[in-house]
Amino acid sequence: xxxxxxxxLTYKEAGVDTAEGARAVERIREAVRSTYxxxxxxxxxxxxxxxxxxxxxxxxxxxxxxGTDGVGTKLKLAQLLDQHDTVGIDLVAMCANDxxxxxxxxxxxxxxxxxxxxxxxxxxxxxxxxxxxCRQAGCALIGxxxxxxxxxxxADDYDLSGFCVGVVDxxxxxxxxxxxxxxxxxGLSSSGLHSNGFSLVRRAVVEGHENELDLPRxxxxxxxxxxxxxxxxxxxxxxxxxxxxxxxxxxxxxHITGGGITENLDRVLPDGCDALIHRDxxxxxxxxxxxxxxxxxxxxDAYRTFNMGVGFALVLDPREAPAAAVALRASGETVWExxxxxxxxxxxxxx
Numbered sequence: 001x002x003x004x005x006x007x008x009l010t011y012k013e014a015g016v017d018t019a020e021g022a023r024a025v026e027r028i029r030e031a032v033r034s035t036y037x038x039x040x041x042x043x044x045x046x047x048x049x050x051x052x053x054x055x056x057x058x059x060x061x062x063x064x065x066x067g068t069d070g071v072g073t074k075l076k077l078a079q080l081l082d083q084h085d086t087v088g089i090d091l092v093a094m095c096a097n098d099x100x101x102x103x104x105x106x107x108x109x110x111x112x113x114x115x116x117x118x119x120x121x122x123x124x125x126x127x128x129x130x131x132x133x134c135r136q137a138g139c140a141l142i143g144x145x146x147x148x149x150x151x152x153x154x155a156d157d158y159d160l161s162g163f164c165v166g167v168v169d170x171x172x173x174x175x176x177x178x179x180x181x182x183x184x185x186x187g188l189s190s191s192g193l194h195s196n197g198f199s200l201v202r203r204a205v206v207e208g209h210e211n212e213l214d215l216p217r218x219x220x221x222x223x224x225x226x227x228x229x230x231x232x233x234x235x236x237x238x239x240x241x242x243x244x245x246x247x248x249x250x251x252x253x254x255h256i257t258g259g260g261i262t263e264n265l266d267r268v269l270p271d272g273c274d275a276l277i278h279r280d281x282x283x284x285x286x287x288x289x290x291x292x293x294x295x296x297x298x299x300x301d302a303y304r305t306f307n308m309g310v311g312f313a314l315v316l317d318p319r320e321a322p323a324a325a326v327a328l329r330a331s332g333e334t335v336w337e338x339x340x341x342x343x344x345x346x347x348x349x350x351x
Contacts, residue, residue, distance in 0.1 A: 005057045006244035007223070014150065015148070015150025015151060016118075016150060017117075018147045018149070019118065020118050020120055021146060021330070023120040024118060024119075024124065024146060025044070025045065025146075026292040027064050027120050027123065027124035028123065028124055028127040028131075029044055029183075031127055032044045032122070032127070032141050033129045034131055035109075035131050035134040035135055035139070035140050035141040036140050036142075037108075037140045039051050039052040039053075039107070039140070040052075040108075040140045040150040044143075046103075049110060049143035050142070050176035051106065051108050051140065051142055056167060058174035059169040060169055060170065060171055061111070061171065062167050062168075062169060063102075063164070063167065063168050063170050063173060064165060064167055064208070065099040065102050065104035065165070065166045065167065065168060066099065066163060066164065066165045067092070067095040067096070067098035067099045067163060067164050068094050068095060068161065068162065068163035068164075069094035069098065069161070069162070069163075070091065070094070070159065070160055070161040070197075071087050071090045071091050071094070071160045071195050072130050072195055072196070072198055073194050073199050073202060074087060074090065074198040074229075074230070075087055075160065076198070076202060077198065077201075077202065077206060077229055077230060078230060078315055079156060079157065079227070080206070080210065080213070081213060081226050081230065083213075083230060084125040084126050084201070085125040085126070085128055085129045085132075086110075086129050086231075086232040087126065087129055087230075087232070088126050088129025088130030088131070088132065088133055088160070088161060089130075089132055089133040089136070089232035089235075090125060090129075090133075090141075090194070090195040090232050090233045091111065091130055091133065091160050091161070091162050092109055092130055092133025092134055092136070092137055092162065092164070092235070093133055093136075093137070093195070093232065093234065093235045094105030094194075094195055094233060094257065095162055095164035096109070096133070096137040096139060096164050096166075096235060096237050097167075097194050097233070097235065097236055097237070098164075098242055098255050098256040098309075099164055099166045099314065100166075100236060100237050100253070101254060101255055101268070102168055102173055102174055102175070103168045103173055103250075104166035104167055104168040104173075105138070105166050105167060105168065105237075105241055106138060106139035106164050106165075106166040106237060106271075106306040107139055107140070107165055107166050107167060107284035108139055108140045108141070108142045108147065108165055109130070109133075109134050109139050109141050109142070109163070109165075110141075110143045110144050110162045110163055111127070111130050111141070111144040111145070111160065111161070111162040112145045112147070112160070112161045112162060113144065113145065113146050113147065113158060113159075114147045114149055114153065114158060114159045115125070115146070115147070115148055115153065115157070115158040116148075116149060116150065116152075116153035116156060116157045116158065117148065117150065117155040117156070118146060118148045123146060123210065124160075127144070127156070129232075130144075130160075130162070130312075133235065135166070135234075136235040136237070137164075137235050137237045137238075137304040138237060138238060138241075140165060142164075166172050166299055170260070172244070174244075174250055174251070174252060174253055175252075176251065176252035176269065176270060176315075177270060178249075178252070179251045179252050179268070179269060179270050179273055179315050180251070180273075180317070180341065181273065182318060182340065182341060183251055183315050183316060183317060183340065184315070184317075184318045184319065184321040184337055184339075184340055185265070185275055185277065185313055185314070185315055185337070185338050185339040185340060186233075186314045186315075186316065186318055186321060186325055186328070186335055186337055186338065187241075187281075187282055187309075187312070187313050187335070187337075187343070188236055188284075188311055188312040188313070188314075188328065188333045188334065189190030189234070189309060189310070189311065189333065189334035189335075189336075190233075190256070190285070190307045190309055190310060190312075191232065191234040191311070192228060192231040192285055192287050193229060193231075193287060193288060193291070193306060193307070194233040194234070194250060194311060195233050196257050196258040196306065196307070196308055197291075197305045198229075200295060200305065201293075203228075203295075204291055204295040205290065205291055205294045209225075209226060212225065212289065213225050213226035213229075215350070218345065219286055219289075219290060220287060220290070221286065225290070228286075228287035230289075230298050233311070234311050234312075236255075236311065236312045236333070237332035238308070238331070239328055239332060239333050240253070240312070240314075240328075242327070242331055243327050243328060243331070246327065247319055248316070248323070248324050248327070249316070249317065250315070250316055250324070251315045251316055251317070252268035252269075252315040253314050253315070254267060254268050255310070255311075255314045256307040256310050256312060256313060257307070258305075258312050259304060259305075260302075260303045260304050260305055260306055260307060260308060261277060261303055261307070261310060261313070262290050262300075262303050262304040262348045263304060263348075263350055264313075265277075265313055266348050267327040268315070269341075269346045269347075269348075270346070271345075272343060272344070272345075272346075273342070273343070273344060273346060274342050274343065274345065274346065274347050274348070274349055275315075275339055275340075275347075275348045275349070276339050276340055276341075276347070276349055276350075276351060277338055277339035277348060277350050277351070278338060278339055278350075278351050279299070279303070279350050279351070281308055281336055281337065281338045282310060282336040282338055283309060283337070284308050284309045285309050288302075288306050288307075288308060291306070292306070299350075301328065303350065309338075313338070315341065318340075325337070
């Protein structure tokens with residue numbers, strides 16, 4: 001075939017449908033706008049997201065805090081169940097809860113969605129979840145990318161990542177350096193497994209049980225296993241920021257993600273301090289119990305893998321802890337006193 005007779009190959013025939021991409025952008029426009037704060041400049045569709053820093057002028061020493069993360073293999077379960085409107089909440093929560101640990105207020109969020117084949121309906125559901133997470137965190141979704149990867153990803157496959165940027169005034173930044181012996185550890189309830197440990201979850205309770213995921217279960221209070229596993233990560237931003245803004249002197253905080261309490265709370269402990277956690281001081285969610293039992297995990301392995309029902313922890317002076325717990329409950333959190341700070345070598349131990 002000569003060059004003159006060769007049929008042109010279009011981008012769509014190569015696997016990328018720019019018209020479907022344009023439809024997807026139009027479908028998500030209102031969801032994105034619903035997250036905007038007064039500091040947002042411009043609208044969806046620009047080459048860069050613009051956010052005014054004018055509010056920082058009232059701070060003594062504004063410190064920008066950023067966090068990036070993904071959703072991991074929980075996405076495989078969302079794809080299996082064809083439910084795509086909650087994993088975006090997970091994406092925002094994994095980032096926003098992380099920067100909250102420093103006392104930072106999340107300001108804006110950007111996402112990256114890679115798909116094998118772009119479908120506007122599914123993309124609208126995914127980004128709608130991201131927008132819902134941003135509304136819960138009080139941050140603006142100011143940009144993102146929808147990337148179609150034919151030939152490198154299966155048509156129905158997708159992956160999510162994102163990053164969040166926030167700010168805290170340096171004099172109010174929480175670093176863990178104020179933690180002292182005798183401090184109390186408060187735990188805030190998780191909404192379930194959140195977005196960690198799903199490679200193990202899928203091996204233990206999903207593979208070989210795909211036809212049972214939609215069935216109601218007595219041990220899950222009538223919920224199906226699929227619904228319990230996909231329950232999105234809880235966002236702690238608004239309740240914790242309200243506590244901090246009311247002047248509560250929080251010494252340290254930890255977002256309990258991969259590695260569980262064992263490998264997250266220790267990250268904020270100063271030299272000479274351990275956190276002694278009382279395992280019987282809160283109830284473990286039924287869905288986590290089901291996974292732990294199916295995987296035959298020891299208690300130590302379970303607390304090093306899953307959040308076990310505690311999604312966020314705060315360390316406070318024992319004189320401040322009771323009032324802080326009351327305030328957090330008034331903001332909608334379920335709160336338990338789960339331990340205390342003792343002499344040690346910077347690790348989490350259990351009783």
